[in-house]
Amino acid sequence: MKKHNFSAGPCVLPQEVLQKASQAVLDLDHSGLSLIEISHRSKAFVDIMEKARALALELLGLEGKGYKALFLQGGASTQFLMVALNLLEKRAGYLNTGTWANKAINEAKIYDDIYEVASSKEANYNYIPKGYDIPEEYDYFHCTSNNTIFGTQIKAFPDSPIPMVCDMSSDIFSRTLDFSKFGIIYAGAQKNMGPAGTTLVVVKEDILGKVSRKIPSMMDYKKHIGSGSMFNTPPVFAVYTSMLTLEWLKNLGGIAAIEEENEKKARLIYSEIDLNPLFKGFAVKEDRSIMNATFTLENENLKETFETMLKEAGINGLNGHRSVGGYRASMYNALSLDSVKVLVEVMSELESKA
Amino acid sequence: MKKHNFSAGPCVLPQEVLQKASQAVLDLDHSGLSLIEISHRSKAFVDIMEKARALALELLGLEGKGYKALFLQGGASTQFLMVALNLLEKRAGYLNTGTWANKAINEAKIYDDIYEVASSKEANYNYIPKGYDIPEEYDYFHCTSNNTIFGTQIKAFPDSPIPMVCDMSSDIFSRTLDFSKFGIIYAGAQKNMGPAGTTLVVVKEDILGKVSRKIPSMMDYKKHIGSGSMFNTPPVFAVYTSMLTLEWLKNLGGIAAIEEENEKKARLIYSEIDLNPLFKGFAVKEDRSIMNATFTLENENLKETFETMLKEAGINGLNGHRSVGGYRASMYNALSLDSVKVLVEVMSELESKA
Numbered sequence: 270m271k272k273h274n275f276s277a278g279p280c281v282l283p284q285e286v287l288q289k290a291s292q293a294v295l296d297l298d299h300s301g302l303s304l305i306e307i308s309h310r311s312k313a314f315v316d317i318m319e320k321a322r323a324l325a326l327e328l329l330g331l332e333g334k335g336y337k338a339l340f341l342q343g344g345a346s347t348q349f350l351m352v353a354l355n356l357l358e359k360r361a362g363y364l365n366t367g368t369w370a371n372k373a374i375n376e377a378k379i380y381d382d383i384y385e386v387a388s389s390k391e392a393n394y395n396y397i398p399k400g401y402d403i404p405e406e407y408d409y410f411h412c413t414s415n416n417t418i419f420g421t422q423i424k425a426f427p428d429s430p431i432p433m434v435c436d437m438s439s440d441i442f443s444r445t446l447d448f449s450k451f452g453i454i455y456a457g458a459q460k461n462m463g464p465a466g467t468t469l470v471v472v473k474e475d476i477l478g479k480v481s482r483k484i485p486s487m488m489d490y491k492k493h494i495g496s497g498s499m500f501n502t503p504p505v506f507a508v509y510t511s512m513l514t515l516e517w518l519k520n521l522g523g524i525a526a527i528e529e530e531n532e533k534k535a536r537l538i539y540s541e542i543d544l545n546p547l548f549k550g551f552a553v554k555e556d557r558s559i560m561n562a563t564f565t566l567e568n569e570n571l572k573e574t575f576e577t578m579l580k581e582a583g584i585n586g587l588n589g590h591r592s593v594g595g596y597r598a599s600m601y602n603a604l605s606l607d608s609v610k611v612l613v614e615v616m617s618e619l620e621s622k623a
Numbered sequence: 624m625k626k627h628n629f630s631a632g633p634c635v636l637p638q639e640v641l642q643k644a645s646q647a648v649l650d651l652d653h654s655g656l657s658l659i660e661i662s663h664r665s666k667a668f669v670d671i672m673e674k675a676r677a678l679a680l681e682l683l684g685l686e687g688k689g690y691k692a693l694f695l696q697g698g699a700s701t702q703f704l705m706v707a708l709n710l711l712e713k714r715a716g717y718l719n720t721g722t723w724a725n726k727a728i729n730e731a732k733i734y735d736d737i738y739e740v741a742s743s744k745e746a747n748y749n750y751i752p753k754g755y756d757i758p759e760e761y762d763y764f765h766c767t768s769n770n771t772i773f774g775t776q777i778k779a780f781p782d783s784p785i786p787m788v789c790d791m792s793s794d795i796f797s798r799t800l801d802f803s804k805f806g807i808i809y810a811g812a813q814k815n816m817g818p819a820g821t822t823l824v825v826v827k828e829d830i831l832g833k834v835s836r837k838i839p840s841m842m843d844y845k846k847h848i849g850s851g852s853m854f855n856t857p858p859v860f861a862v863y864t865s866m867l868t869l870e871w872l873k874n875l876g877g878i879a880a881i882e883e884e885n886e887k888k889a890r891l892i893y894s895e896i897d898l899n900p901l902f903k904g905f906a907v908k909e910d911r912s913i914m915n916a917t918f919t920l921e922n923e924n925l926k927e928t929f930e931t932m933l934k935e936a937g938i939n940g941l942n943g944h945r946s947v948g949g950y951r952a953s954m955y956n957a958l959s960l961d962s963v964k965v966l967v968e969v970m971s972e973l974e975s976k977a
Contacts, residue, residue, distance in 0.1 A: 274656060276661065276662045277662070279662060282659065287659075291645045291649045294648060301624070302939070305633060305818035305864070306628055306634060306636055308632075309633060342701070343696045347841045350839045375840075379839055463659075466857075466859065486704075486726075487701045487730075501700040503820075504696070505633060505820065506861065510860075
């Protein structure tokens with residue numbers, strides 16, 4: 270039976286990417302050697318790294334605009350730290366939209382003062398704060414574009430007078446944006462880009478080099494840029510599979526094409542949530558994420574029936590995060606509209622049974 | 624034609640590991656889902672992580688001795704930093720045996736004083752210093768067990784009065800040692816353990832928690848231990864493939880069995896280097912590494928002939944590092960004795976041609 274993988278990440282990847290990645294583990298491009306056995310300094314791997322970096326900038330429309338793309342290790346969690354080490358001299362402003370924003374704030378606090386420009390904590394983060402000020406004397410402004418746990422998403426980004434840093438781990442490459450508004454964009458690969466194990470960091474070079482501290486080598490964006498994202502041995506499998514996924518996206522027509530699909534999927538699930546009296550959406554409507562739809566089943570007595578039906582339909586990974594409860598349908602780029610249709614049918618069938 | 628992969632790392636892996644890893648990228652254990660698509664919090668992946676951690680301790684003989692095994696990201700280069708952040712309060716002693724030891728020293732210097740207990744720099748690191756003192760008032764002593772670039776290896780470790788930290792990236796799981804002499808052992812996976820993208824860290828828990836600084840979460844061994852090596856999304860493919868490689872080693876008979884093989888391979892290449900007048904070993908004999916044999920071709924005029932012969936024999940990755948020149952035969956666990964035989968035949972044939 271076909272599985273419908275709604276996991277919040279690691280998550281569904283395009284089938285053709287899985288096929289090619291699997292083949293490369295046995296034999297990379299008929300070289301007689303496995304992708305994971307060759308030197309990362311070999312031409313074959315250097316080409317892969319360069320292609321992945323170029324594709325990232327191309328898809329984001331950032332070629333020739335002073336940006337560099339890096340594929341690093343350590344997840345977005347390491348970026349919480351690297352951003353502060355590379356940019357924080359006196360004070361930074363953070364938008365608090367939930368769990369991951371909080372983690373970013375806590376890491377940065379080790380190094381200097383952090384000011385929360387706004388927070389939606391009082392409503393368990395079911396909305397995105399708006400209309401806040403970003404003080405222009407600060408070093409940078411940090412926000413989280415999409416909040417997987419709460420199912421909220423920033424629709425309009427502020428015009429920041431200081432470098433804007435954005436954790437786009439869970440919605441990068443899913444929608445068109447003016448990416449040149451950002452000083453740094455970072456994203457763990459394991460949602461829209463590839464397997465866990467690498468993190469894309471897109472940096473505008475001219476915002477670097479302004480702090481007085483000595484930055485440890487592995488934490489220093491300039492060192493990674495200077496060595497072509499190969500300061501040390503890169504995570505070759507994760508980078509290769511990310512390159513394949515970016516190639517897949519480019520062949521589909523890029524971000525604009527996938528955005529159309531993502532919007533169709535989101536409209537389908539949200540209209541079911543709104544029309545079906547058994548379910549209730551968690552996030553306020555205007556801030557609903559097109560990547561993660563969070564909702565609860567109003568009648569707890571139907572829980573067992575619903576979950577049996579989900580299982581029978583081959584639906585996987587729909588459990589909500591413990592801080593919200595209920596369900597979360599993660600609909601990343603590689604999840605097909607068909608999978609969302611199957612889920613919506615189950616929800617609708619539950620209504621007819623109830 | 625069969626390739627003989629002498630790469631210094633990433634390097635040759637067992638064929639059965641490549642087969643299983645490739646299959647898991649398509650479908651993990653007939654689950655209908657790819658290894659890289661499932662949640663890292665799923666039972667399937669938690670079991671993989673726990674098995675990998677347990678196998679590491681079992682193979683090292685460290686079960687029940689107060690150690691924890693972690694699979695982290697960022698390579699040994701990140702460990703240079705983490706060791707200092709977690710252990711360095713006032714001063715540490717480092718043994719300087721080459722390029723990687725130097726990198727470890729430079730990262731630690733950001734945080735406090737570092738004292739070189741001994742160095743073989745004056746001889747371009749062609750030997751391992753011996754007979755040095757380790758001051759007992761220091762926080763820890765750091766050494767590098769095997770120096771890939773120079774082809775030297777520590778044969779007898781000192782009895783350190785303070786926690787001994789060892790970078791075993793290039794010879795872990797290759798020879799029997801009393802691993803309980805060490806406070807921390809770390810190793811990038813890409814030599815004897817798996818693909819690039821994860822780093823094994825084995826920590827004796829009771830040496831932690833003694834520094835006064837606030838350690839960033841991702842740099843804190845205690846945080847990683849507390850969350851079962853899943854503080855954030857782990858590099859699932861690299862951890863799974865490492866688990867497969869450790870399983871392969873266990874089935875072979877563990878470290879003692881592979882050590883016998885490794886010694887055969889080393890004896891074979893070094894006796895050719897010593898007997899064949901065309902070649903000269905770089906490292907002093909008593910400190911020769913069983914993992915990386917470094918040597919030069921004395922007659923530069925034969926270089927082209929030799930390299931053509933290597934290519935024709937399917938030998939890959941034999942170039943020496945630029946700081947030593949010449950050749951380097953890396954003979955990690957998964958490289959077969961047959962591959963070394965092929966290399967030695969080519970060397971011997973060159974002599975008969977010359």
